[in-house]
Amino acid sequence: MHARKTIITCAVTGNLTRPEQHPGLPITPQEIATTSLEAAQAGASVVHIHVRDPQTGRPSMELDLYRQTIELIRAVDKELVINLTTGPGGRFIPSDDDPKIAAPGTTLLPPLRRVEHIAELKPDICTLDLNTMNSGGDVVINTPKNVRRMAAVIREAGVKPEFEIFDSGDLQLALDLIRDGTLEGPGLWTIVTGVKYGFAATPETLFYARNFLPAGATWSAFGIGRSEFPIVAQAWLAGGHVRVGLEDNLYIAKGVLAKSNAELVTRAREIVLGLGGEIARPGEAREQLGLAK
Template sequence: MSKIIISCAITGSIHTPSMSPHLPVTGPQIAEQAIDAAEAGAAILHLHARDPQTGKPSSEARDFMGFLPVVKAGTDAIVNLTTGGSATMTIEQRLAGPLMAEPEMCSLNMGTMNFALYPMLGKRTDWLHDWEEPFLRASDDLVFKNTPRDIANVLRLMGQERGARFEFECYDVGHLYMLRHFVDRGLIDAPIFIQFVMGVLGGIAAEPEHLTHLKKTADTLFGATYTFSVLAAGRQQMAMAAMAAGMGGHVRVGLEDNLYISRGQLAVSNAQQVEKIRSIVEALGREVATPPEARAMLGLKGLAAVAF
């Protein structure tokens, strides 16, 4: 097996500030947790922006610049910027930060899907900000839009014109066939890095048999031209990551995907989750990739070519 790439998704756009005091929302908080996660072993840092006053997901370039230069100065880890932003944003809003920053890597969701967050409401009544509860409650009518036209535009704007490579986020089996469609159109070249996203209500569940099927399908569609990583939203985060590592894949953890370190215990940082998955994968005999090694594996343009 090749060396294993650990990705860490630092803040995301799903969890709200009331859910954990450890969720980073300001520029300095995001930068500090990103650098600490890299020092713990994360070669890739997957980054979203938030409004520093309210913690609400943000698409503003100024909010990205509140942490990107600090992250670059503090670590040589790969910055992977979201093009998914939040399901409440337009495609133009979602691309504002990436177009400005020209990162080495971007995420790219491979389809339109329901994105249901309302089960996270639970019994909570003590919200820090007035946007949180309506945001979650309205997600029973929320669709994340990424049509074939949207995907082609992101591939052109971020890939062909700015040299970024992609983490192709596949939330279900059909997304793998959409990815194959774009390979056949000549818009995607190897090496292909696929992130199997499991456990989001609207996508495939985080179950071992589903991961086996996803990998078997990807093997059929892409052969030796791809590598895969796995993230599981919620309580199956570590179990599915361990399974991915045992299958020869890569792994992703982070507070975007799961706020906890164990049952009922909030993670105090992203680095804590990186440390835990690193201990698991090393116990399985996998060696953790450094950022330069991950760059070589994924064919990235290099840190000197970004615009932040």
């Protein structure tokens, strides 16, 4: 049994899941806030938030949508740890005729645009993606120079970065950035598994990545799709925290859509408790992560 309690993060809506894939996918600030609060009631102590255009359901980076969502959550729950994404804005789709020309669907943004909402709203945590990789037929690009520029804004805002690593090269980049002082170690890490062309969702991969982390690092892991719940168990057994949510997986069982984020959190909580663990409440998570209460 772990000496510390397990933090469950709920990634409530994400960037890639489409509204037509799940009728309960939260879209508006009110829906995102409500599902975040429901996830907290089910056992999550951290919510990872993207926002969507309320009219189209498409991903958005609008500052006011983030502001509304945070205010709605904080009006009810002051302790729940809020983790905002900085991931959108890194996708490139090459044109068929000239691959150096962006095709429709490209979302590349200047790095400072991707962290404007962090500087303004100062959430508890924000993600910092380290990956440059194939993603389906597209490419996600996070160059060391641009990661450094984003990291500087995050540090200036006093926000704790969560290093998201999708493959071994991402991990080595993060370690370099800790060595040169761009990032503070030992760090808060999330190991992403099950994304095609990234880390496989296997125990071997999880142990490989974990064993490279600096001594004293806090880490969690999650799996995409059908690997979500197996990685909950594997992450806990390997000494990490866990993440679930409609960003990562839509199903509670084979062919059965989850009713809500709260149902996914409930299953993760049951897995951890069944293995002999304990679940951290938001205040306890804040203490573990070194966040203000």
